[in-house]
Amino acid sequence: MKKLRAIVIGLVGILAVLSLSVACHRSEGVDRFAISALDSLDRVIEQRSHYMELKEERLGELRARLETTEQEEVPLEQRYRSTLELAQEYRPFRFDSALYFSRKALELGHQLKDLSASRRAGIEVAYCYLSAGLFLEARETIDAIAPDSTPDGEETIAIHLLRMKYFLDLADYNDHNDEMAHRYRSAGLQEADEVITLTPEGSHDHYYALIHKQLHLHQYREALSTIDELLRQSSITDRDRAILLSLKGTAATLMDDDMAAVEALAQSAVYDLITGTHETTSLARLASELYRMGDIDRAARYIDLAMEDANYYDAKHRKVAVGDIRPLIEQSRMHQIDLRRRQMTTYTLVASLLCLLLVAAIVVIILQMRHLRRATRQIEEANGALRLSNERLEEANAIKDEYIGSSFYRQGAYFHEQEELYRFLRQRLESKQYDAIRKRIRQSEVTRERKDMYADFDETFTHLFPTFVTEYNALFPPEEQQTLLPGDPLTPEMRIFALIRVGVSKTEQVAHFLNYSVNTINTYKTRVKNKSLVENKDFEGEIMKIGRSR
Missing domain, CATH: 1.25.40.10 (Tetratricopeptide repeat domain)
Structure with a gap:
């Protein structure tokens, strides 16, 4: 049992370590703000x-x-x-x-x-x-x-903003060609400067151009500050918030602040979903960030949604952008699935061993319980037999004590009568009065003495078993019950079973004591049993139970 307990504890420890390692792997690298x-x-x-x-x-x-x-x-x-x-x-x-x-x-x-x-x-x-x-x-x-x-007024600003976006998007698209990217970026920054010059400080267009300029000049902290300042304005729409938070995610990514990038891109994606926007890069970029950080499940889920958006919006370059990162994420997801499958196999094996050990322990416990129940039952049976033996011994001692006292009294009376008889016979023989002897012999009191013996037995027995008559009658239907008044002798049938109750179980002994033949005793017993409410084979057992509760 000690070895079994040690093995079970070891397997449970392995399961705990494996579960803890998986939990740590899933939660590492993401702070509570990003998780929220x-x-x-x-x-x-x-x-x-x-x-x-x-x-x-x-x-x-x-x-x-x-x-x-x-x-x-x-x-x-x-x-x-x-x-x-x-x-x-x-x-x-x-x-x-x-x-x-x-x-x-x-x-x-x-x-x-x-x-x-x-x-x-x-x-x-x-x-x-x-x-x-x-x-x-x-x-x-x-x-x-x-x-x-270029026209004047609001259209001037709108056209400069459009040209800024055009050139800066071209610069990002040609980032593999430094010369072209630099040329387009310079043209875009020139358009941003025009917007900044033409717009009042604090206006949305002013902030928007300034943010793009700061990002392309690698002034990331300044860009984050400008974005936060604009986000605090209550006049911006949910669509504006989605765009600004996406730019904030870009700045955080370029500063290698992964947590801030994840938080900003997740918030941007929320506003994209709320506004029903499919022309978005936030989900795809968020998936890429999470992929780098090892959260493959979320990355795969988000990249699938980003691909759905790209397909729905039906823009080829969006599909290409999402398609570049999606295979990598899918490959990592398949690797992770394979890893989890192996972990699950390990869990299953360990759990199976635990189950087998548990079954073995249960079998051992059941066997021990059976052995204990069997031993308990044997002890209870032995105690029951011992109690029964003690009860019978006490009963036998009581019967013995009662009959010893009665026997001494009866023997004393008998000896006294014999002494009187011997004295009478000696006197009459000495005086040769033979007729008187014959008359005395004819007047022998053997029959009376037998009746007295029965009366003594009945008195002693009913003293030992005062409920005998009542319990005896309970074994018969009312019409077969026999009522005895105080002082009445037992009936011959009762006397037969009274002798059986005190241990005289042999029919020959009962017949000798009652001066009946064996056949007569058997006839009495069969007739009584046939009248009783219990089976014939169980009748004498019920007789032996009489007086046991006292």
């Missing part, structure tokens, strides 16, 4: 279909409004505004629909012969091309907006 952000993201992902329904409802309302303007005779300008609004709503949601309605708004702008309207629609078309990675088409559209000069 990831948990929030997971909860929002569970409600993803709900946010998609809200987005679809919003798009449905705008499409219905546009159809109303097309069916009714409404001003062309109103149709233009409805079409442009629908295009802007589609832009982060689905590329082909956004491009379709942007071009339609551009056509309406041309029909209006309103240069400002055409430029706003053209800017929207260019953003659609940039979102899809179609840089050539985006450049043609940008050149078409302002072929010779």
Whole structure:
């Protein structure tokens, strides 16, 4: 048993160590803020279909409004505004629909012969091309907006912001070519400076251009400070928050602050989901960060969602970007699955051994319990037999004591009678009075003495077993019960079973004591047993139980 206990403890320790190592592997490298952000993201992902329904409802309302303007005779300008609004709503949601309605708004702008309207629609078309990675088409559209000069006012800022995004996106796209990347980055920073110059300090556009400039000049701490300052403003939308948090994740990644990057990208992905945005990089970049940190499960889940977004948005360069990292994550996931399978095999083997040892221990315990129960039963049987023997011994001693006293009294009376008889016979023989002797012999009191012996037995027995008559009658139906008054002798049948009760069990001995033949005794016994309520074979056993409870 000691060896069995030691083996069980050792196996349990192995299971505990394995479980602890898995738990540590899963939780290492992620602080509580990042974990909280990831948990929030997971909860929002569970409600993803709900946010998609809200987005679809919003798009449905705008499409219905546009159809109303097309069916009714409404001003062309109103149709233009409805079409442009629908295009802007589609832009982060689905590329082909956004491009379709942007071009339609551009056509309406041309029909209006309103240069400002055409430029706003053209800017929207260019953003659609940039979102899809179609840089050539985006450049043609940008050149078409302002072929010779840049307009004044808000359109100036919007065009500079568009050109900034175009050049900086080209720089990122050509990061493998230092010369081209530098040329595009310089052009983008020049456009950012124009925006910073033209916009008031503290405005969204001012902050937005400044953040991009700081990031491309490797001023990451300053960029983080600017982002946090803008995030504190209550006027920014959820879509703006998604973009700003994505930029914050970029800055944190470039500073090698993995925890801050994970937290920011997770928060950005939350806002992307809430706003129904499919044109996003936050989930894919978050998956990449988690992959590097070893959280393969989440990385695989997020990269699958990112691929779903890319497929739904239907932008080729997004699919390519996600496709670059997805195989690596899938490979790691398969490796982790294989590792877990091996761990599960180990757990199963250890658990099986524990189960076998447990079964063995249970079998040993059952065998010991059986042995203990058997020993207990034997002890109880021995104690029961001993109690019965003691009871019988006490009963025998009581009977012996009672009959010894009765016998002394009866013997004393008998000797006294014999002395009287001898004295009478001697006197009559000496005087030769033979007739008197004959008369005395004829008057022998043997029969009376036998009756007296029976009376003495009955008195002694009922004294020893005062409930004998009552318990004896209980063995018969009411009509067969015999009632005795105080002082009445026992009936011959009762006397037979009274002798059996005191241990005179042989029929010959009973017949000799009662001066009956053996056949007569057997006849009495059979007749009595046939009248009783118990089986014949059990009757004498019930007789032996009489008086035992006293």
